[in-house]
Amino acid sequence: MPADFQQIGLIGFGAFGRLIARHAPAGVRLLAYDAASDAGELSPPASCRLSRVSLAEAASCPLVVLAAPVTATAAICRQIAPWLRPGTLVVDVGSVKVQPVADMIANLPADVEIAGLHPLFGPQSAADGLAGLRLVVCPTRGRKAFRLAALLKAGFGLETQFATPEDHDREMAMVQGVTHMVARLVASLDERPTRMATRSYALLMQAVDMVRRDNPAVFDAIALRNPFVAGVQEQFFEAAGALRRDLAARRAAMTDVEPQPCAAAF
């Protein structure tokens, strides 16, 4: 790793912070800050040097990764602004990109570089390693994000894709907005048979299981902080309403019971 990516300030040590810690290569030092005192166990591999540090120390690294809920992006940027060094690359790794990128532009000093990152994977999909998994990069200010993307591609086999925050959120409205909504609805049902599974049902339940244990903040970001998701979800809800009415009408038409004549008002 080149010098400017050898020391990484990690702000937020949740599921994604732990994933970074698990995969950080030897020679990389992770300085992690988390506002919560019980930010989970720190059990990285021995090759990864991870320390719990203050926010100021994390913000002083040449690469700063915001891995906190997207709703905290603006406030964190304002908090770390005094400690950031000129030329630092600040990236976020949230599930939406329009809002956090706008928050970073509005609240970070003009002399730091900025990029939005969205690793299209989580602890579940990365269980077998990172090779072949996708990373969306939204370069926003400066050129370092391109170099970081190239390093992640070469070092971990990640498939990197460049996009604007708008293009990212438009695709994710369907990819995540609909998938996570369907998963939540299916997971809420009382039944969960496994004996007579069809192949399509097994695939659906695999998809459901990949996201049903996600942190609720992930669902909230996907469903509430993506400017395009309401439209796609409304289309789904409208289609569901239409199907419900259609099925009810056809079930009513099928029944052998004769409709009772209306009793006149007495």
Added chain:
Amino acid sequence: MPADFQQIGLIGFGAFGRLIARHAPAGVRLLAYDAASDAGELSPPASCRLSRVSLAEAASCPLVVLAAPVTATAAICRQIAPWLRPGTLVVDVGSVKVQPVADMIANLPADVEIAGLHPLFGPQSAADGLAGLRLVVCPTRGRKAFRLAALLKAGFGLETQFATPEDHDREMAMVQGVTHMVARLVASLDERPTRMATRSYALLMQAVDMVRRDNPAVFDAIALRNPFVAGVQEQFFEAAGALRRDLAARRAAMTDVEPQPCAAAF
């Protein structure tokens, strides 16, 4: 194949009839009848002897497979009753079991054996062969269905499961009722991105693609002819309605726009 399963009368030559024809072993003769004159091309492997025959000829076989839409079961049973021989095994292969099994009991002669079969696969999932695929068997009258199930297990590697029609339909209300409904709703959306697919989205779309091209009669059978499906689907629709209201309320609470005071009536 024992003599009583070597000659199979196939009533209905749609997607499932063709699947049987493709996999029928050498030595088996298929006598196929379809009410539609354009019942698709007949292109079985050379080892499979398939002939287009009259309904009477198909019904005269020692094993008769009803592979027509489930709504036609009762009428077909009445039609074939005069030609069926004593001891014949009549099976259906529909996606629901309570109604067609009741239709067979009510409309077939007392001296034929009866079983409901549900192969939990279709042309899509059987593309790579039948081994490991599941077949639900509802033995209803006589013992031949057990022997047929054992032969299908030994000959094709199918995983056979025995169940009552009620147990079958109760599981399928979720397995197929929900999966096919979700697939139809997701397939109806305008968006279909592929560039930034997550693993869970890819699994969901695989499930969607397995069933979206099914014959509409299959969806109708699953959604309208299973006595338990309305309850499960209503639970899904209720959950969707609740989620829609919850998301709308939270989006409204998030907006920075101050609510306008109501204009007094003028």
